[in-house]
Amino acid sequence: METELCGVRVRAEPEGALWLAAERCLVVSDLHLEKGSSFAVRGQLIPPYDTRATLSALEAVIARLRPDCVISLGDSFHDVGGPARMAADDRERLCGLTARVDWIWIEGNHDPEIPRALGGAMHADLTLGALTFRHEPLAGACEGEVAGHLHPCAKVASRGRSVRARCFATDGRRMVMPAFGAYTGGLNLRDSAFAEIFPQGAVALIAAQGRVWPAAAERLLPDG
Amino acid sequence: MDKRAPATLPEAFEAWFAGRGWSVRPHQRALFERVRSGASALLIAPTGGGKTLAGFLPSLVDLSARPPAVNRPHALHTLYISPLKALTADVARNLETPVREMGLSLRIETRTGDTPPSKRQRQRAFPPDILLTTPEQLCLLIASEHPRAFFQDVRIIIIDEIHALAPTKRGDLLALALARIARWSEEHVRIGLSATVAEPLALARWLAPDAVIVRGAAGAAPVVDVLDTDARIPWSGHTGRHVMGDVYAAIKRARLALVFVNTRAQAEMTFQELWRVNDDNLAIALHHGSLDVAQRKKVENAMARGDLRAVVCTSTLDLGIDWGDVDLVVQMGAPKGASRLVQRIGRANHRLDEPSRALLAPTNRFEVLECRAARDAVSEGALDGAGSRLGGLDCMAQHIMGAACGEPFSADALYEEAVSTAPYADLSRAQFDQTLNMVATGGYALSTYDRYRRIIEDPKTKLWRARTKDAARQHRMNVGAIIEAEMLDVRLAPGRAKGGAETPAYAGRRLGQIEEWFIEGLTPGDTFLFAGEILRFIGLRETDVLTVRAKGETEPRIPSYAGGKFPLSTFLAARVRAMLHDRDAWKRLPDQVQEWLTIQALRSVIPEPDHLLIETFPRANKHYMVCYPFDGRLAHQTLGMLLTRRLERLRKQPLGFVASEYALSVWGFEPMGDVDFAALFDEDMLGDDLDAWLAESALMKRTFRNCAIIAGMIERRYPGQEKTGRQVTFSADLIYDVLRAHEPDHVLLKAAFADASEGFLDISRVGALLKRARGKLTHIDLPRVSPFAVPVMLEIGRETAPGVGAVEAVLSDVAGDLIADAMGDLMGQPVRPKQQGGEDEARLDHRGGDGAVGARLGVRTGQRRNPGGERSGARKSPRRRRG
Structure with a gap:
């Protein structure tokens, strides 16, 4: 779904990625690679397939849009130990991706450092024209910011049924991206954390069922 | 000893x-x-x-x-x-x-x-x-x-x-x-x-x-009556409003009556209705699992003191100690199983030498049949068997972990113990070892978790034990197989509601707990029944449901869900089917029901023993297929899911379906009379179609989540904190998707499938029904809806979503013209049931009055809703749902 962000045309993709057609640049946020294994360390042996599921989704959207540049908007790994725990074949796939395009890692709070061996370039934040890409949204007004970190989710209901799914949140001036990782949960857009970022409220672009569905702020429900 | x-x-x-x-x-x-x-x-x-x-x-x-x-x-x-x-x-x-x-x-x-x-x-x-x-x-x-x-x-x-x-x-x-x-x-x-x-x-x-x-010595045989009422018996629904006067009269004659219902929603409704006719101000109380414990205790104590005349209750009073001198048990709606009925009847009169008295109050026409079948079964001493249960692998996993936290064990010894029990007698060593491996490492083909084992085998003694004290501590906090639906506290703010969604200054006193899924479907301002009152939903604050008393309202807007909690038992279902085609048995049924069956025989057919009747007919620009397996709502829902998939492939454009305890109705844009039904109902639908559906089924995900919690893959409680149900659900869904994509044969997925088969997807019963129906399908193409089809067609409206106003009025519209179509205009036709005399004719005239009522309602609202219309909340076929 096409939308405008500080005058820049951007497209919210159903996979939960943002497409900047002019720069042929693809933005994904909060991959949280190796989240499964981080739970295993603490004794919860949840399936170790989240990294490959996330990589497969990433490969698919890259194959579809053929970007020149990919920005991973922070929290690419779930924790600092993530890269070391990564299975060899997963690491190879990731290196394959970072080698193929201009790959930019934005620093996240979970992963302040990404090993050089994985390829790509590390930035605290990055400005492309009118848009600034950083992991954690700044408090207060911040024109042109594209951030992640909060994992926005929207809940809407009609006819006694409710749907809760990942979404992009935007007020036309800034945007918070949905989390891309296979095991990443979400924070309801009605949560107070979003209030200071979008004082006037935000539209949700809900990524579900292979499409992006816009939902006005007043249609969004808090979690029950 | x-x-x-x-x-x-x-x-x-x-x-x-x-x-x-x-x-x-x-x-x-x-x-x-x-x-x-x-x-x-x-x-x-x-x-x-x-x-x-x-x-x-x-x-x-x-x-x-x-x-x-x-x-x-x-x-x-x-x-x-x-x-x-x-x-x-x-x-x-x-x-x-x-x-x-x-x-x-x-x-x-x-x-x-x-x-x-x-x-x-x-x-x-x-x-x-x-x-x-x-x-x-x-x-x-x-x-x-x-x-x-x-x-x-x-x-x-x-x-x-x-x-x-x-x-x-x-x-x-x-x-x-x-x-x-x-x-x-x-x-x-x-x-x-x-x-x-x-x-x-x-x-x-x-x-x-x-x-x-x-x-023990058998007590005196119970005296069970099926309530015979002069009131008109509804076609569908579970309100029992029409018999409330009769039930009240029975309560008045008794010392203390227990009024059993099948769901909490029904309990609330029955309680309201009884108080509406309670002219003598009898002490009638309410007791169900969602009410606050203190409130329940109060009712129990009042019962024991003999202060009450009746208690409306759910299965919360099925078990346990007697709280009073109960001399009458009323069962509102069908008991769904003979054993449950016997258990409930046993709550009355705990003196062995006197018979227990019970009154069954069917709430709709099919339930009349079911109640009779249950009563006959009880008088014959016939009970429904629960069947033997195969032990769950999730429970096996929890036990393995628990054993490892207690006294270290050898795998051989623990396996030996397991197969000595009835539920695990058939557990293979391979299954046991797989489960043990799952406890230890997660049991994944990708064996990256070796380092993070929860239990380890001592290389010398060959004894397994928890790897760390933390692992043992975590396990102990997560013991048990009771996974409750996430519950929210219902709080009643003092004072009165000023119109809509004004948030009260403070939450108010706690009335009890309600399932989260119910609240999810409400919008602020909606009214619903809880703890015997009509409440207005104001909003949510964390886990509190904020409400105020809805003054001046006599009908809650949200009728709560219509489904019975227990599916009809296989045993009773067979007896109902048998009763249907035994025309001698009809004579013992109430006139209204006899008449209904007779006209069904005229208009369509009464299925032969063991045959599955399928009717197809057009109605209001749509085409319907209704079948009558009598296998319970759960099995019918699963069958409905699978049939719509197949009908979609046959380009019949199915739009949706609705399941009742007795029947299943599927509708679409295309006539379905020409379908090869033998192929449509072939057992192979339990293969790929089932598999494809399960991949996206929310029910399956919930089943998986419960298995994952019991098996210890996902923890409910960490030391110091507890996950809320929502957090658990959300991550469990993601885990389900990923695991299913990467390791579809994982032990836990198998455990979840086994649960679903027996549990709320009732796949085993769908299998049995397809087998039973093989080569015994009776299809009849009708010009219009049949009398049998009316009840399930009415369910279509009933499953309608909350938030739509005036649900009752809409239902009356639908009910009115449906009934007129099915029966009413029969009067104008020369065909008459042979066995009916003048008196019955008068009845048919009366029935014609029903049609007139429908027409009047239709005029009043100026529109007729069609049952398959766009405002139906029944499940849409998967393709449509995706939009």
Whole structure:
């Protein structure tokens, strides 16, 4: 779904990625690679397939849009130990991706450092024209910011049924991206954390069922 | 047991019985003698037969021969296990009397989730003689350090309400726990206390391989009536409004009546309706599982004091101690199973020599048939069998972890224990090893978690134990197989509501708890019934549902869900089918029902025994296919999902379906009369179609989540914090998707599938129905809706979403013209049922009046809703849903 962000045309993709057609640049946020294994360390042996599921989704959207540049908007790994725990074949796939395009890692709070061996370039934040890409949204007004970190989710209901799914949140001036990782949960857009970022409220672009569905702020429900 | 002790009751006991004016009942004596001889025994006796006392006699006698408690070391002699923690306290209290009066010096204690940690710790160090506890506490004790020392002196294990535990996951865990205790205390005997069951041998085997059956004297045969009313019997729905006057009259004649319903929503509704006609201000109370505990206690105490005349209740009063002198049981709606009915009837009149009285009040026409079938079954003493349960692999996993936290085990020994139990008798070694591996490493083909093992095998001793103290601590916080739906607190703010969604200043008092899914469907301003009041939903604050009293409203806007909680039992379903095609049996049915069946025979057909009737007909620009398997709502829903997939492939453009307890209706844009039904209903739909559907089924995800929690893959509680249901659900869904994509054969997915088959997808029953119907399909293409189809067609409107106003009015519209179509204009036709005389004709005229009512309503609202219309909330076919 096409939308405008500080005058820049951007497209919210159903996979939960943002497409900047002019720069042929693809933005994904909060991959949280190796989240499964981080739970295993603490004794919860949840399936170790989240990294490959996330990589497969990433490969698919890259194959579809053929970007020149990919920005991973922070929290690419779930924790600092993530890269070391990564299975060899997963690491190879990731290196394959970072080698193929201009790959930019934005620093996240979970992963302040990404090993050089994985390829790509590390930035605290990055400005492309009118848009600034950083992991954690700044408090207060911040024109042109594209951030992640909060994992926005929207809940809407009609006819006694409710749907809760990942979404992009935007007020036309800034945007918070949905989390891309296979095991990443979400924070309801009605949560107070979003209030200071979008004082006037935000539209949700809900990524579900292979499409992006816009939902006005007043249609969004808090979690029950 | 001390086998050298004489098998006669000591004098002090005989004297105590005599002193109370009692004589020892034959089954009490028989059970005592069996147990004294060292055999386990299953006592089957109706309520009121002195069952609990019988169960404790061997223990009391044995302990009476020991020195007074102060002069002997602490050792656990008897374990009493009950499914209800309230029951442990009641039984402990009831034991006090004989113990005191016979001057026995015993330590009797209870232990439940409510027992403070300090007391639990003391109990482990200094066990009482008799410990009354729950299956969950037993699992916890086994997972504690040095369990052998605690259990090695046990002589008797009593399992109460064993029929309610055995066919459940809690039963799986209990069976495994008992097998573990048997290793530490080889001498102990087990006593099972059970209500009457269809398969006593299977239950005895569940208790212990050597258990013998002891039967109590049967009480007087119950007197069961099906309420015959002059009021018009509704076609569908479960409100029972039309019989409320009759039910009230019955309550008035009784001392204390229990009015059983099948769902909480029905309880609320029935309570409201009874008070509406309560001209004499009889003390009628409400009791269900969502109400605040204090409120429930208040009702129980008032019952025991004899202050009440009637209690409207759900299965919360199915089990346990009697709270009062109940002399009438009313069952609103069909009982859904003969065994449940017997259990409920047993709540009335606990004196064996007087018959219990019960009144069945069918709420719609099909339920008239079902109630009759249930009554006949009860009078024949026929019960529905629960079938034997295959133990869940998730429970096996939890037990393995628990064992590893307690006393280290060898895999061989633990496997041996497992297959000694009834639920796991057929567990293969490969399945066991797979499950063990899952506990240890997660059991993934991608073996990256070797480093993070939860349990490890000592290379020298070959004994398994928890790898770290933390792992053991985490497990102990997550013991049990009870996964409750996420509940929210309902709070009533003081004062009155000023119109819409004004948030009250403070939340107010807690009325009880309600399932989260129900609240999810509400929008602020909606009204609903709870705790006997009509409440207006204001909003949510964390886990509080904020409400105010909806003053001046007589109808809640949200009728709550229509579905019964229990599906119709296979056994009763077969009896209903049999009753349908036995025309002699029709004569005993109420006139209205006879007439309905007769016109069905004229308009369509009555299916032959074991045949599956399929009707197709057009209606209001849509085409319908209705079939009547009588296999319960769950099985029909699953069948509906699968059939719509197939119809979609046949380009019939199915739009949706709706399932009732008796029938399934599918509708679409294209006529369906030309479908090859043999192919459509082929059993192979349980292959790929099922698989494809399960991939995206929310129900399947919920089943998986429960298995994952029980198996310990996802934890409910970490030390110091508890996940809310929502957090667990969300991550479990993601885990399900990923696991299914990458390792579809994983043990936990298999466990979830097995659960779904038996549980709310009822796949096993769909399989049985397809097999039954093979080669026996009766298809009839009709010009219009048939009388049989009316009830399920009405459900289409009933499943309509909340938020749409005036649900009742819309339903009347739909009901009105549907009925006119099916029956009303028959009057204008020359065809008449042969057996009907003048009086029946008058009835048919009256029926014509129904059509007129429908027409009038249609005029009043100026529109006729079509049942398959766009505002139906029934499930849409998957393709449509995706939009």
